[in-house]
Amino acid sequence: MKANVGTIDRVLxxxxxxxxxxxxLTGTIxxxxxxxxxxxxxxxFRFCPLYPLLGINTCGK
Known part of the structure; x- marks a missing residue:
C-alpha cells in the first residue's frame, strides 16, 4: 500500500x-x-483504497 493521503487530508x-x-459514545448520533x-x-494508515480507483493522490510525494 503506497501512501496516497497527504498531511492536511490526513489531519481532517x-x-x-x-x-x-x-x-x-456520548449517544448523540x-x-x-x-x-x-x-x-x-x-x-x-495514510492510504485510502478509493483514491487509486478515482486517480486521486493528495500526498505530495
Whole structure:
C-alpha cells in the first residue's frame, strides 16, 4: 500500500473520525457514528483504497 493521503487530508480524516466516534459514545448520533472508523483508519494508515480507483493522490510525494 503506497501512501496516497497527504498531511492536511490526513489531519481532517483523523479529526472527523474521532469526532464521529466521540458523538457515538456520548449517544448523540447513535450507531451510525461508528462509520467514523473508516476516516480514522484511512488517516492513520495514510492510504485510502478509493483514491487509486478515482486517480486521486493528495500526498505530495
Amino acid at each position: 480524516r483523523i479529526l472527523a473520525g474521532v469526532v464521529l466516534i466521540a458523538l457515538t 447513535g450507531l451510525w457514528g461508528w462509520v467514523g472508523l473508516v476516516p480514522l483508519a484511512t488517516g492513520v
